Amino acid sequence: MNDRIPGFATLAVHAGAQPDPTTGARATPIYQTTSFVFNDSDHAASLFGLQSFGNIYTRITNPTTSVLEERVAALEGGTAALATASGHAAQVVAFQQLLMPGDEFIASRKLYGGSINQFSHAFKSFGWNVVWADSDDIPSFERAVTPRTKAIFIESIANPGGSITDIEAIAAVARKAGVPLIVDNTLATPYLIRPIDHGADIVIHSLTKFLGGHGNSLGGIIVDAGTFDWSKDNKYPMLSEPRPEYHGIKLQETFGNFAFAIACRVLGLRDLGPALSPFNAFLILTGIETLPLRMQRHCENAKAVAEWLSAHEAVAEVNYSGLPSNRYHTLARKYAPKGAGAVFTFSLKGGYEAGVSLVSNLKLFSHLANVGDTRSLVIHPASTTHSQLDDDAKTRSGAGPDVVRLSIGIEDKEDLIADLEQALSA
Amino acid sequence: MNHDSYSDDYIREILNSVKTVAMVGASPQNVRPSYFVFKYLAERGYDMIPINPGQVGKSLVGKPFVASLREIDRPIDMIDVFRSAEFVMPIVDDALTLNPLPKVIWLQLGVRNDEAATKAEAAGIKVVMNRCPKIEYGRLSSEISWMGVNSRTLSSKRAPPPTMGMRLSLNRGSIGGGGTDAADRAAKNKNDIV
Numbered sequence: 001m002n003d004r005i006p007g008f009a010t011l012a013v014h015a016g017a018q019p020d021p022t023t024g025a026r027a028t029p030i031y032q033t034t035s036f037v038f039n040d041s042d043h044a045a046s047l048f049g050l051q052s053f054g055n056i057y058t059r060i061t062n063p064t065t066s067v068l069e070e071r072v073a074a075l076e077g078g079t080a081a082l083a084t085a086s087g088h089a090a091q092v093v094a095f096q097q098l099l100m101p102g103d104e105f106i107a108s109r110k111l112y113g114g115s116i117n118q119f120s121h122a123f124k125s126f127g128w129n130v131v132w133a134d135s136d137d138i139p140s141f142e143r144a145v146t147p148r149t150k151a152i153f154i155e156s157i158a159n160p161g162g163s164i165t166d167i168e169a170i171a172a173v174a175r176k177a178g179v180p181l182i183v184d185n186t187l188a189t190p191y192l193i194r195p196i197d198h199g200a201d202i203v204i205h206s207l208t209k210f211l212g213g214h215g216n217s218l219g220g221i222i223v224d225a226g227t228f229d230w231s232k233d234n235k236y237p238m239l240s241e242p243r244p245e246y247h248g249i250k251l252q253e254t255f256g257n258f259a260f261a262i263a264c265r266v267l268g269l270r271d272l273g274p275a276l277s278p279f280n281a282f283l284i285l286t287g288i289e290t291l292p293l294r295m296q297r298h299c300e301n302a303k304a305v306a307e308w309l310s311a312h313e314a315v316a317e318v319n320y321s322g323l324p325s326n327r328y329h330t331l332a333r334k335y336a337p338k339g340a341g342a343v344f345t346f347s348l349k350g351g352y353e354a355g356v357s358l359v360s361n362l363k364l365f366s367h368l369a370n371v372g373d374t375r376s377l378v379i380h381p382a383s384t385t386h387s388q389l390d391d392d393a394k395t396r397s398g399a400g401p402d403v404v405r406l407s408i409g410i411e412d413k414e415d416l417i418a419d420l421e422q423a424l425s426a
Numbered sequence: 427m428n429h430d431s432y433s434d435d436y437i438r439e440i441l442n443s444v445k446t447v448a449m450v451g452a453s454p455q456n457v458r459p460s461y462f463v464f465k466y467l468a469e470r471g472y473d474m475i476p477i478n479p480g481q482v483g484k485s486l487v488g489k490p491f492v493a494s495l496r497e498i499d500r501p502i503d504m505i506d507v508f509r510s511a512e513f514v515m516p517i518v519d520d521a522l523t524l525n526p527l528p529k530v531i532w533l534q535l536g537v538r539n540d541e542a543a544t545k546a547e548a549a550g551i552k553v554v555m556n557r558c559p560k561i562e563y564g565r566l567s568s569e570i571s572w573m574g575v576n577s578r579t580l581s582s583k584r585a586p587p588p589t590m591g592m593r594l595s596l597n598r599g600s601i602g603g604g605g606t607d608a609a610d611r612a613a614k615n616k617n618d619i620v
């Protein structure tokens with residue numbers, strides 16, 4: 001058998017799935033069960049001791065969820081993955097394996113507002129200290145490195161501003177500092193950008209967005225690139241030291257290049273508990289089968305809408321890196337040659353008032369706090385997702401008061417443009 | 427032979443053809459990787475022999491410990507080495523005194539000794555380094571997929587439900603790339619990759 005490398009669309013349909021051994025079911029069944037029977041007490045002991053592959057309890061593994069995990073790992077080019085109940089849960093679980101109280105991590109200021117909140121407040125209460133840097137100013141990451149730095153966190157395409165991050169430049173800073181680079185690849189999806197190919201050690205997603213793609217299920221995932229040596233400087237005791245939770249197993253020694261994903265599962269998910277429901281895993285898995293088709297359409301529509309908006313007299317500025325005039329266009333062509341995604345912002349000459357009126361006049365676009373749905377979505381970040389930030393932080397993360405964010409769906413683009421046209425002239 | 431990465435065919439052929447496996451450095455402690463691998467391969471039907479001079483008189487998962495390779499009373503297909511790189515050459519030298527010669531010498535995850543590998547290969551022995559046979563068996567059979575691991579294989583065939591003691595089919599289509607390369611990137615100086 002040849003080691004032929006299948007294309008992305010083939011992996012999106014097949015990776016991780018096979019006909020059900022018991023029934024022959026071809027679609028992945030929903031294993032809606034909390035627990036799995038043991039063959040005998042020795043089998044149970046082997047499973048609890050991590051000596052055998054198999055299922056114990058859905059908080060730790062589930063056969064529907066594991067298909068989703070393998071599929072996303074394959075699409076990202078990682079060694080393994082771990083699904084969680086939401087994107088935010090994925091972040092908590094990933095950081096728990098890396099940071100002890102008093103440790104630091106560096107994060108780009110251009111992030112989803114919810115992540116800025118999570119890092120500034122919830123993480124702070126765990127003693128995990130975020131140090132902010134600017135993804136448009138690579139040396140700001142270098143300057144932020146201290147002996148307590150344990151990780152660097154960025155978004156590949158930042159929400160809401162749509163800016164493209166120079167992943168390779170920041171990966172170089174992370175390597176020099178001897179810490180893993182974590183990339184939130186939610187807005188790009190592996191169809192547009194594969195951060196591991198550019199030096200990321202860990203990739204995180206909110207599956208809630210384009211991967212699930214239909215606005216029906218929360219979910220998150222952590223992908224292990226298998227590239228980081230956790231035992232080198234003893235900086236990551238969860239991975240390199242004997243774990244008392246498992247009678248002294250050393251995870252990297254035992255699990256090699258997927259030890260981080262295993263740590264997230266057997267230390268993070270097992271003990272913190274934010275497991276994905278098998279039903280959500282099934283819906284997200286079904287969504288992923290059409291990811292390449294949907295992303296092509298999302299990007300084509302987004303470009304058409306962005307071009308139309310930038311020619312409109314009421315519009316002050318369109319921040320879409322797919323437009324040649326955009327400051328991130330060169331980076332977009334390098335990192336996301338197939339398309340610059342479908343989430344972008346624009347500002348109206350009429351400022352805050354015009355933004356609010358536009359949102360209320362739209363008939364096809366839905367006003368809600370999500371992105372990456374088949375449906376086109378609109379929001380005014382300054383009064384919603386980013387409302388907890390002060391004005392300065394709002395502007396720095398691309399959510400100034402005059403900014404409107406769109407997430408372009410897969411409808412007919414003529415209908416989306418017509419809706420924007422009537423709302424802008426209403 | 428290039429030991430930076432292995433084709434799935436190379437690994438698959440080895441795991442499909444060997445039957446008797448002697449494990450040098452097998453530990454009776456049930457949290458050590460060697461114990462995990464020994465038990466798993468025994469469950470999958472391999473004839474496992476634990477070698478550890480300090481444990482003679484005791485047994486591992488029902489198999490009696492043996493002091494050295496030369497004391498094994500039957501032909502060995504594969505030697506799985508759980509010792510660090512500096513101890514590998516004497517093990518290869520020992521293996522070369524066996525008649526018949528073993529077909530495969532397998533060095534565990536994190537263990538690599540190119541000099542010893544060249545010597546074994548010169549005698550016609552296949553060598554695998556810095557890999558784990560349990561992980562590779564689990565990967566090629568896709569059993570490891572239960573843990574969310576990327577098996578880098580695809581199959582549209584219905585497999586029989588796995589039971590204890592059963593050999594699993596390793597003949598799935600390979601995706602290539604992925605884990606093995608990543609293991610090498612991690613093992614090498616990280617500064618090499620951009």
Ligand SMILES: Cc1ncc(COP(=O)(O)O)c(C=O)c1O
Pocket residue numbers: 086087088089112114115155159184186187205206207208209218219220370371
């Ligand atoms: C870029 C990004 N990361 C993370 C999250 C959080 O994901 P979830 O809502 O699934 O917890 C979101 C949600 O909007 C997001 O857009």
